[in-house]
Amino acid sequence: MVGLVKRGLGACLGAALLCLAAGVQAQAEGKPIRLGMIDGLSGPFANAGDAVVRNLRLSIERINASGGVKLPDGQHPLELVTFDSKGNVDESLIQFRSLVDKRIPFVLQGNSSAVAGALVAAINRHNQRQPDARVLFLNYSAVDPTLTNENCSFWHFRFDASSDMRMQALTEAIRGEHGVRKVYLIDQDYSFGHQVARSAREMLAAKRPDIQIVGDEFHPIGKIKDFAPYIAKIKASGADAVITGNWGNDLTLMVKAAREGGLYARFYTFYGNGLGAPAAMGDAGVGRVLAVAEWHPNVGGAASDAFYQSFRARYPDPRDDYVHLRMQMMVEMLARAIEQAGSTDAVAVAYALENMRFTNGFHDATVRADDHQVLQPLYVSAMARQGGAVRFDNEGSGYGFRTVKKLKTAQTTLPTTCRMERPAAR
Structure with missing residues (x-):
């Protein structure tokens, strides 16, 4: 180096x-x-x-x-x-x-x-x-x-x-979670959200064909202030897991509504390890909120x-x-x-x-x-109370994340269809 x-x-x-x-x-x-x-x-x-x-x-x-x-x-x-x-x-x-x-x-x-x-x-x-x-x-x-x-x-x-690489990691974690039988997909209604839902369906079908998709919903990005109606639908579906690519306040408000609405399904997220999400979920998120990233503070x-x-x-x-x-x-x-x-x-x-x-x-x-x-490698981590292996919490919330699965670079690398036009080198 x-x-x-x-x-x-x-x-x-x-x-x-x-x-x-x-x-x-x-x-x-x-x-x-x-x-x-x-x-x-x-x-x-x-x-x-x-x-x-x-x-x-x-x-x-x-x-x-x-x-x-x-x-x-x-x-x-x-x-x-x-x-x-x-x-x-x-x-x-x-x-x-x-x-x-x-x-x-x-x-x-x-x-x-x-x-x-x-x-x-x-x-x-x-x-x-x-x-x-x-x-x-x-x-x-x-x-x-x-x-x-x-x-x-x-x-x-x-x-x-990419979202496909992140979903590759999340579905590898779900592959071994036999308690997950019914999954609800909820995402922001724009190109990224639709890609997340598409890749979730395709990868779950390949890795866990026994899983039932009980909901596939899109909501306006950045405009929902109260996610309670969405949480009610997720509860009514009988889902034991939620997969979402939501980020920013769309994620924080959703997990807060899940806590207040008594939804105890697992949340498999792209970004559930910050921007207020751990504090919003509190004890209800321990062991239930998972995130995927290239690194997290408790990697060790x-x-x-x-x-x-x-x-x-x-x-x-x-x-x-x-x-x-x-x-x-x-x-x-x-x-x-x-x-x-x-x-x-x-x-x-x-x-x-x-x-x-x-x-x-x-x-x-x-x-x-x-x-x-x-x-690069990716980590799937689960929310936990600070202590032991969770030396660092998130945003002073008293909750941090611990690694549940690390995927090496070879496991996260996916093929590309890119046909790039290249200028002459100077």
């Missing part, structure tokens, strides 16, 4: 409590390399956008504290510039125009696959029309599989697992613990406790790719990212060149 990942995480990880708390200043004095984040910072999913900002800022601070990004003309700090999309496609495209007008070379986005799809199309057009001002799209959370299959783009890289090991503790030192307020390894990994890998390319040119940086490997002592990931999908 060489370059910025070693310098950033390796040098600063163990000493993060000291180097960040002491306010170590970047030594880089060159013009900042700007990263433009387009995401919802107001509206119903503002809490998810704020969580992203915290994760990105911490990674940028680590890199800048170790000297920034080395280019032929010297060291350059990274700088995060945020653009509020208000969580909708039209506003995201308006903000994208503002971003390119400011000559920012890198677009960061993730909270909405619908937005990501629109951005990919806009970036494809922009880069074709303005080859001297191309931009690169780094996706940290938009998990619609089409983004790395039929709608793949040379200008797009995804650092999160000195390097993992140091990584998590450095985040908590930087953001001590329990309300800010929502850590995404993939977002910090993304910034580390981008910085190293810029160094390898010797510039911020989108074509050169993209080719440097292809086949790049990230290792940090507790996680190992690789960028697949065929479709620009990051391949």
Whole structure:
């Protein structure tokens, strides 16, 4: 492992409590390399956008504290510039125009696959029309599989697992849970939610044909304030498990309604380990709420613990406790790719990212060149009271998550149908 990942995480990880708390200043004095984040910072999913900002800022601070990004003309700090999309496609495209007008070379986005799809199309057009001002799209959370299959783009890289990869992990956990007989699917009514439901049906049919799907429902995204009627229908169906890709307040409000409505089914979720969900469920969620992610704080090991503790030192307020390894990994890998390319040119940086490997002592990931999908292990974890193996709780709730199944990279890797058009390397 060489370059910025070693310098950033390796040098600063163990000493993060000291180097960040002491306010170590970047030594880089060159013009900042700007990263433009387009995401919802107001509206119903503002809490998810704020969580992203915290994760990105911490990674940028680590890199800048170790000297920034080395280019032929010297060291350059990274700088995060945020653009509020208000969580909708039209506003995201308006903000994208503002971003390119400011000559920012890198677009960061993730909270909405619908937005990501629109951005990919806009970036494809922009880069074709303005080859001297191309931009690169780094996706940290938009998990619609089409983004790395039929709608793949040379200008797009995804650092999160696709929804199919996440469902692969969840259904592997369900495969051995013989108490699960009836499953209710409930998701947000847009492209991502429909992909989650489709893959759940297909994978359950292949792995557990004995399971009965007793409900398959979609609800408006970001508009439901009271999920009690939905919970009543789930209870009436006799479901002993719920599978959902809901995120943000749509998940928090749903699990809160489940607790208040006395629904004791298992919740197999993509994002049930933060943004208020554990506290909303309380004791009713212990052993019943499961989540899937590339990492969680109770994975174990000195390097993992140091990584998590450095985040908590930087953001001590329990309300800010929502850590995404993939977002910090993304910034580390981008910085190293810029160094390898010797510039911020989108074509050169993209080719440097292809086949790049990230290792940090507790996680190992690789960028697949065929479709620009990051391949990595995934953990399925279950909610538990803090104590014993659950050393760290979530958001000061007294509840954390413990690993129930780890899937190696080979188990989460799925084929791609991507047929990518590639520009000539510079």
